[in-house]
Amino acid sequence: xxxxxxxxxxxxAALLALSVSLPLRxxxxxxxxxxxxxxxxxVAALLSTRWQALGGAAATYPLPxxxxxxxxxxxxxxxxxxxxxxxxxxxxxxxxxIATIALVEMLRVLNLNLEWSGGAVGIFAxxxxxxxxxxxxxxxxxxxxxxxWICARLDRMRLGRAMAAIREDELAARCMGIATTxxxxxxxxxxxxxxxxxxxxxxxxxxxxxxxQGSFDASITTLAFVVFGGSRTWLGPVxxxxxxxxxxxxxxxxxxLRLIVFGLVILIGPALFPQGLITPExxxxxxxxxxxxxx
Amino acid sequence: xxxxxxxxxxxxxxxxxYALFALGYTLxxxxxxxxxxxxxxxxxxxxxxxxxxxxxxxxxxxxxxGFRLPFALPFxxxxxxxxxxxxxxxxxxxxxxxxxxxxxxxxxxxxxxxxLGAGVVLVNLVQILMGAESxxxxxxxxxGLPAAVNLGGATVRTVQLLLMGIAALVLVVLTLWLERSxxxxxxxxxxxxxxxxxxxxxxxxxxxxLAFAISGFLAGVAGGLVGLSVSIAGPYFGxxxxxxxxxxLVLGGLGSVPGAVLGGLVVGLAEALVPxxxxxxxDGVAYAFLFLMLMLRPQGLLGRPQSSKV
Numbered sequence: 001x002x003x004x005x006x007x008x009x010x011x012x013a014a015l016l017a018l019s020v021s022l023p024l025r026x027x028x029x030x031x032x033x034x035x036x037x038x039x040x041x042x043v044a045a046l047l048s049t050r051w052q053a054l055g056g057a058a059a060t061y062p063l064p065x066x067x068x069x070x071x072x073x074x075x076x077x078x079x080x081x082x083x084x085x086x087x088x089x090x091x092x093x094x095x096x097x098i099a100t101i102a103l104v105e106m107l108r109v110l111n112l113n114l115e116w117s118g119g120a121v122g123i124f125a126x127x128x129x130x131x132x133x134x135x136x137x138x139x140x141x142x143x144x145x146x147x148x149w150i151c152a153r154l155d156r157m158r159l160g161r162a163m164a165a166i167r168e169d170e171l172a173a174r175c176m177g178i179a180t181t182x183x184x185x186x187x188x189x190x191x192x193x194x195x196x197x198x199x200x201x202x203x204x205x206x207x208x209x210x211x212x213q214g215s216f217d218a219s220i221t222t223l224a225f226v227v228f229g230g231s232r233t234w235l236g237p238v239x240x241x242x243x244x245x246x247x248x249x250x251x252x253x254x255x256x257l258r259l260i261v262f263g264l265v266i267l268i269g270p271a272l273f274p275q276g277l278i279t280p281e282x283x284x285x286x287x288x289x290x291x292x293x294x295x
Numbered sequence: 296x297x298x299x300x301x302x303x304x305x306x307x308x309x310x311x312x313y314a315l316f317a318l319g320y321t322l323x324x325x326x327x328x329x330x331x332x333x334x335x336x337x338x339x340x341x342x343x344x345x346x347x348x349x350x351x352x353x354x355x356x357x358x359x360x361g362f363r364l365p366f367a368l369p370f371x372x373x374x375x376x377x378x379x380x381x382x383x384x385x386x387x388x389x390x391x392x393x394x395x396x397x398x399x400x401x402x403x404x405x406x407x408x409x410x411l412g413a414g415v416v417l418v419n420l421v422q423i424l425m426g427a428e429s430x431x432x433x434x435x436x437x438x439g440l441p442a443a444v445n446l447g448g449a450t451v452r453t454v455q456l457l458l459m460g461i462a463a464l465v466l467v468v469l470t471l472w473l474e475r476s477x478x479x480x481x482x483x484x485x486x487x488x489x490x491x492x493x494x495x496x497x498x499x500x501x502x503x504x505l506a507f508a509i510s511g512f513l514a515g516v517a518g519g520l521v522g523l524s525v526s527i528a529g530p531y532f533g534x535x536x537x538x539x540x541x542x543x544l545v546l547g548g549l550g551s552v553p554g555a556v557l558g559g560l561v562v563g564l565a566e567a568l569v570p571x572x573x574x575x576x577x578d579g580v581a582y583a584f585l586f587l588m589l590m591l592r593p594q595g596l597l598g599r600p601q602s603s604k605v
Contacts, residue, residue: 029404087590093403094330098541099589102582105538109579216538220411227408259419267412270405271395 004133006249008205011140012198014241017225018147019194021237022187024226025160027167028089031219032100035107036077036192038214040199042111043073045123045209061127061204070200077196078189085188089181104214111211122210126203136205143201144238147194151234163187164232224266230276239278300449302567308455308524310563311462315517316536317543317555318469319510325486325550326506327397329406333388333414334514335537337381339530341515342522343421344377345370346430356426370432370523378515385511388413389504397503414534421530431526432519454524461520465513466556473552482506486550535578542585548598557596 016033023030047069048054054065088099111117118124130136154160162183165173174180203209221244229240244265248258269276316338323331350367353359368376392413396406443450473479484492485502493499518533543562547554562581569577588595 029407091589091593094407095545095589095593097404097407098330098545099586101538102542102586102589105582106579106586109576109582113573113575216534220415223408223411227405257423260416260423263412263415263417263419265412267392267409267416269412270401270409271399274399274401274405 002133004137006246008133008136008140010242010245011137011144012202012205013222013225013245014144014238015140015147015194015198016222017229017237017241018151018234019191019198020222020226021231021234022151022163022191022194023184024231025154025167026163026184026187027170028184028187029093029097030088030100030188030191031097031223032081032084032103032188033191033195033222034214034216034218035100035104036081036195037199037202037218038104038107038111038211039077039080040073040196041203041209041213042117042123042199043076043196044069044200044203045126046116047072048127048204049123049125055127060131061129063129066129066200066204070197073196073200074193077192081189081192082185085185086181089184089188101216101219104219105216108211108215111214118210120211122208122212124208126207126209128207129204133205136201140201143197148234148238154234159183159186220266221262224262224269227266227269227276230273230278232275232280233278233283235283236276236278240276298449301451303564304449304451304455306564306567307560308458308563309566310560311458312517312521312524312559313540313543313563314556314559315462315465315513315520316540317547317559318465318552319513319517320540320544321547321550321552321555322506322510322513324544325552326482326503327393327406328550329393329403329410330541330544331388331393331507331510332407332411332537333385333392333417334510334540335533335535336414336417337385337388337511337533338514338518338521338536339418339421339527339533340384341377341381341518342527342533343425343430343518344380344515345373345519345522346432346527348373348376349432351430351432353424354426354428354430356428357424359424360426374516374519377519378512381515381518382508382511384417385507385514386504388417388511389507393503393507414537418530418534425530427529429526429528429532430522432523452524454520458520458524461516462556462559465516466552469509470552478502478505539578539581542581545585545593545595546588548595551595551597554595554597561596 016037019033019036020030044066048061048065054068055061084103088096088103091099112120130139154163162173162178162180165176165178166180166183170180199213202213222241225240225244226237227240228244229238230236244262247261251258251261316334319337320330320334323329323334347353347364348368349370350364352363353361355361388410392409393406396409443452444456445451473483481492481497482502482505484495484497485499489499492502521527521536539562543558544555545558546561547556547558562584565584566577566580569580
């Protein structure tokens with residue numbers, strides 16, 4: 001894999017990690033992200049291969065069409081999340097995690113068996129909006145930056161603080177007049193939209209899309225990103241996604257052991273760093289250290 | 296009508312294995328209130344242990360290519376030893392993924408994540424050592440037993456009858472132990488209220504380890520039996536089983552022993568009833584059940600509703 005392609009994948013991983021971290025910020029462990037990622041990919045794959053008008057006359061796939069796909073994917077994923085989220089988010093803790101796993105697996109089995117999603121083979125020859133990985137990288141970085149900005153803004157918004165309050169104590173938050181169901185639902189929908197957008201870019205980037213893209217393995221991997229980085233800040237998941245995606249490439253000499261290292265990270269991580277590598281406290285400390293250095 | 300009988304036997308024997316598997320899940324859940332996501336991996340190991348113990352050679356793709364044990368056990372002994380091996384692995388999972396977090400009184404969600412990690416490590420160890428290929432336990436290992444018997448017009452594979460028999464036996468033994476024996480009652484006490492149990496002098500730590508050991512044994516035996524009746528479809532086959540097991544578990548009610556059995560039989564029968572032309576969607580049945588059940592009756596068929604304390 002070329003260096004640029006790896007960077008694109010790191011960026012996509014960081015987006016997925018942000019997606020998992022949003023429900024976690026209000027204490028909800030949802031493993032539905034790969035499902036929405038798959039939905040986004042299928043929207044992109046279907047629109048760009050079946051709807052000729054989108055292709056245009058140029059050699060590369062037009063950028064406005066890509067943006068249109070992202071709009072459609074965000075709408076579809078958001079609508080599904082809204083529909084499914086209300087009943088699912090009544091469940092707590094382990095039940096929520098299980099229900100979202102079931103959702104992802106049902107979706108995978110459906111996609112594997114439906115005619116229009118290409119069955120087990122999937123959809124091939126998805127047109128390329130960019131000539132090389134450089135264009136994808138620029139686009140992914142822009143997308144990631146935008147979502148980082150939104151997630152960073154959340155900390156200072158009513159919504160973000162309500163999410164933190166629910167995470168600390170849902171009942172107390174409700175007593176304080178926070179509409180807990182709506183806040184959780186908003187986080188779930190935002191999470192679905194991020195994952196779907198990443199799916200659109202990934203489908204074009206990979207050139208092909210199939211049911212394997214959204215599976216239980218992917219749920220574990222994205223969860224590992226967040227556990228590793230920490231879910232209380234926006235930076236944590238992003239760092240987790242970037243580092244853990246680059247890690248296998250850095251571990252290339254170790255070869256087959258990369259998944260074991262992965263497993264060890266999520267096995268030992270929760271005990272060593274219950275809040276992940278990056279917590280608000282550690283960030284504050286870093287910031288102070290930086291300032292005293294400058295003086 | 297023999298067709299219907301065939302379906303029934305297929306469904307019940309598949310369900311029996313699901314039940315064995317889910318019993319292990321439910322034991323740990325009832326004691327700790329946490330789901331052990333490494334259970335599927337322990338199941339996988341049980342299958343591989345059985346395969347190796349009956350003298351099966353390692354395929355060409357693993358690091359251990361060509362290796363085979365210097366002895367070959369008869370299937371029954373191999374299954375029992377594999378179960379014990381799986382129990383040891385399960386204890387190891389408890390010591391690495393559960394005990395440290397329990398001492399820290401962490402959020403249960405973190406335990407879920409660390410047990411997932413333990414599962415990933417185990418499965419990939421198997422993949423490195425034994426390769427990704429599938430293995431089959433030869434039917435000839437059941438020396439002396441006919442491959443199939445005729446039962447009221449339908450041919451039933453002996454393996455299927457064995458699966459049902461063993462599952463029934465395990466269920467009876469487990470229930471008797473839980474209800475009648477001192478240690479079984481102690482386990483129930485710990486699952487009811489760990490603090491109270493400790494005040495009464497019940498060592499909670501050893502009861503938890505006991506639950507893990509039994510759960511691992513059940514998973515290991517279920518793995519060996521699936522290896523015999525179907526095949527060992529690579530290191531990841533337990534993961535899919537583990538996910539389906541969740542469906543069984545939730546359907547019957549988390550933490551309920553008869554619930555796990557009922558859930559297993561229902562899922563097994565439902566899968567067997569899926570018509571052949573939709574066989575691709577068979578794997579979705581358990582998840583659909585799981586999802587519907589969570590929406591309609593989260594406590595499951597035989598579970599007790601949980602009220603949250605304020």
